[in-house]
Amino acid sequence: MAPEIEAIVLAMARANPWYGYKRIAVMCRRADHAVKNREAYRVMKAHGLLPKRKPRDAAIYQASKLYELLPQGPNELWQMDVTYVHIPGHSWWYAVTVIDYYSRYLLAAWLTPSYSAIDVTAALDRARAEAERRCGSLKKPPFLVTDNGSSFIAKRFVKHVKDDYCHVRIQYRTPTQLGLLERFHRTLKQEEVYWQLYESPSHARESLVAFRERYNEQRPHWALVPPEGGDPVTPVDVYVHGQAIGIPRWQGWARGAKAKLDAMMEEAA
Structure with missing residues (x-):
């Protein structure tokens, strides 16, 4: 391997x-460096830079519910949720x-001192x-999917979203939950929060802006x-620049789960 590639x-x-x-x-190639996947693997393994990954389980009923709301383009389905961030000296x-x-x-990663209806609104x-x-x-x-947290069922929030969104509430941690933000929050913690020691709420807020x-x-x-294959693209490529994408893996996964669920229901009938 060439030293410059390493x-x-x-x-x-x-x-x-x-x-x-x-x-x-992929990021190296996007920066116009001809780096192969196996070269990146060899270098990162040799230098102890490979992150550890945890296996993820799929829930068939969750996939079935996702199938019912499958978006065909941007701004058809949004999901909204809240997660904790610890700031030393300022609690959670x-x-x-x-x-x-x-x-x-x-679209937003906004840091607040509480998760009241005012803050989530x-x-x-x-x-x-x-x-x-x-x-x-x-x-x-857009469809706006949330769980049944207190801030999302509050009268203030319900009134606020009534005219501009199709609000869909799904029970927290049930088999029908749309799990995108649960997975995203793991990414947020693993790629941002756990790497930081926030000095203040303003520092944390600035860091979340940079992360977004x-x-x-x-x-x-x-x-x-892309439909023709190749390297994956970024969210801004699709959302802003109109980059076409093939059927996302999560759509194929949801459709397969829906077919399996239908077959199970037929057998039980």
Whole structure:
């Protein structure tokens, strides 16, 4: 292997220690460096830079529910949720996140001291402003999927979303949950929060802004592959620039699970 290839991979991997070798190779190629996947793997393994991964389980009923709401383009289905972020000396704060399901574009990751209806409504307004900044006025109300958390069933929030969204509430941690943001929150923790020691809420908020930019514009997403194949693209490529993508893996997975569920129901009839 050429020494310059090793140096390029090392620089990219050390600048992005939360990514695996395939994503590092893609990012190198996006930066106009001819790096093969196996070269990135060899370099990162030799230098102890391969992150450990945990296996993920799939729930058939969750996939079946997802099938019912499958979006065919951006701004058809958004998901919104809240996760904890610890700030030393300031206890626990909350990151309110809104993501576009089709493109994986992170519309908002807003840090708040609570998850009251006022705070989550403000985060949703930020997501809406970002969507309209990028895409102009939305042609129709997006489906907005949340769980049944207290902030999402509060009268203030329900009234706020009534006219501009089709609000779909799904029970937290049930088999029918749409699990995108649960997985995204793991990414947020593994690629941002666990690498930081936030000095203050303002520092944490600035860091989340930087993470959102990195996630949307630099991080290739495995679900976003062009129809002709090749390397995956970033959420901004799909959401903003109109990059076509093949049937995402999660759509094929959901359809397969739906077919299996239908077969099980026929057998039980």
